[in-house]
Structure formats: structure tokens, C-alpha cells
Amino acid sequence: METGFGISPDSDSMLDFRSGEFGCSHYRRRCKIRAPCCGEIFDCRHCHNEAKNSLETDPVDRHDIPRQEIIKVICSLCDTEQDVVQNCINCGVCMGKYFCAKCKFFDDDVLKMQYHCNECGLCRTGGEENFFHCNKCGCCYSKMMKDTHRCVERAMHHNCPVCFEFLFDTTKEISVLPCGHTIHLGCLKDMEQHFRYSCPVCSKSICDLSNLWKKLDQEIASTPMPAMYQNKMVWILCNDCGETSQVHFHIVAHKCIRCNSYNTRQTQGGPSSCSTGFADMVR
Numbered sequence: 001m002e003t004g005f006g007i008s009p010d011s012d013s014m015l016d017f018r019s020g021e022f023g024c025s026h027y028r029r030r031c032k033i034r035a036p037c038c039g040e041i042f043d044c045r046h047c048h049n050e051a052k053n054s055l056e057t058d059p060v061d062r063h064d065i066p067r068q069e070i071i072k073v074i075c076s077l078c079d080t081e082q083d084v085v086q087n088c089i090n091c092g093v094c095m096g097k098y099f100c101a102k103c104k105f106f107d108d109d110v111l112k113m114q115y116h117c118n119e120c121g122l123c124r125t126g127g128e129e130n131f132f133h134c135n136k137c138g139c140c141y142s143k144m145m146k147d148t149h150r151c152v153e154r155a156m157h158h159n160c161p162v163c164f165e166f167l168f169d170t171t172k173e174i175s176v177l178p179c180g181h182t183i184h185l186g187c188l189k190d191m192e193q194h195f196r197y198s199c200p201v202c203s204k205s206i207c208d209l210s211n212l213w214k215k216l217d218q219e220i221a222s223t224p225m226p227a228m229y230q231n232k233m234v235w236i237l238c239n240d241c242g243e244t245s246q247v248h249f250h251i252v253a254h255k256c257i258r259c260n261s262y263n264t265r266q267t268q269g270g271p272s273s274c275s276t277g278f279a280d281m282v283r
Helices: 047-051 185-193 212-222
Strands: 031-034 071-073 079-085 098-100 105-107 115-117 122-124 131-134 137-141 174-176 182-184 233-238 244-248 265-269
Touching: 115 131, 122 182, 174 185
Parallel strands: none
Antiparallel strands: 031 071, 071 079, 098 105, 115 122, 131 137, 174 182, 233 244, 233 265
């Protein structure tokens, strides 16, 4: 017995038959989905969400697809609508080399090394053997971070602090900052290009800035304050270690007496606009 394509339905070739020819910008797959919320057909849930949340859509009608409620898919080769299964019930083609019945998810690009995380309740990429699920953070992290990352409760169950896209089920790469907060890797790189080296959430430094602190030491040493300010004291809060201390006022920046960081903010004692200048020093 052969399929309408002249291939035995039991043949392994159905796994690769026309693989990579169908799909969208998000996934390569040989099926489409019928959205249970609006009844329309889309290539994937992201295509649905982008279309239904666009500026052209009436705000009253904007919505995301309830991904777990998808019950119908349409084969891209023979247009047969059917229940969610990996192989088309009509032509026998494999609609996705990677298939997750729990997520109703298909993908022909298995180089992503997809796997389903029961704790997250969705599919991740990168290979299950390379990740662990942190119950406190509520998400999967690289095993290289298992004993070193700082736990932040439900760390990815919020929007990116830069672009405001929800992080937990994003398809973009994510970076975990030393403070434990999460951000899109692309957004982090944009921040660095604009000389922003502190977490948008808690203001802690996102990398080692010790070389910059040395430059600030030199800058302050070569910039004496006028006599009327030389004995002026101000209170500062260190964004890196949380120490509150009283230091000499300086127009350039204020140094934490506990950890030597200049990532500080003035809290009392003078013009707060002069409390921190290290952002300008890195330009």
C-alpha cells in the first residue's frame, strides 16, 4: 500500500518527506493549527498571537491562543483536518520530526534538541541532558549554573525589563544576570551598546567593573573639589552590596566604603543629581 505521494506509509522516508518546505518564521513543520479561541487557521501559536495582538486589531478582540486547548491540526500536504497526532491520518506524512502531545507542538528542526519539561509545563530547546529545573526560580537553567546561580523566585515569570515581552515562553535567547534577574540576550547587548551596565530591575552591576572603578579613582584624585565642598559629607546607598555609608561629597561619583563600587546613589546631604557619574565615564 502506498500513500498519494507514492511512498509506503510504513517507510522511514515519511519522516523526512518534504521536511523543511513548510512552516513559518518561527517553526519548520508540515501542519497548521486551528485556534480554539477564534476558529482561524495559523502556522503556529506565535503567528496567531502576533496577528491577534497587532495594532490593526481592535483592542477588544486582542488575545493569545490557549495553547493547551488546541485539538485540531491541518496537514500542510493534503489539507486534512484532524486531531493532534504526529502523522497525518490521510497521507501518512510526519507533520513534525519533534512532536509533543502535551504541548500540541510540532517542529521539523530537531537540531534545536527539543525536550518537554514537566515542571515548566512546556517544551524547551538545548537538550534535556544540558539543563536542570530550578524549583525556586520556576524555570530551566543550564547545568553549568546549577551551583552558582542566584535564585530569584519565579525568575522568568515576568516581562523582559527592556522590551516587556513575557520571558517564560519566549523563543528568544535569555541571559541570567549575576543578581538572578533575567533578560533577553539581545536586549542585554543593546544595553551594553548604550553603556548601561546595571540590572534594570535592581540596579546591581551586570559584569566586573573593577577596571572602571580604578579609572574613577584616578579621575576623582585629579579633580579636587572647591574648598567650600572639601569637608561636605553625604549619605550613599551602594547598589551592588546594599551598604549605606557616609562619604565625602564629589561631583564625579561616590565610592562605597564596603565593596569599593562606584555603582552608588546619593540618599541624603546634597544635590542628588551629582550623586553618580560612572555612567558617563564609560562612554
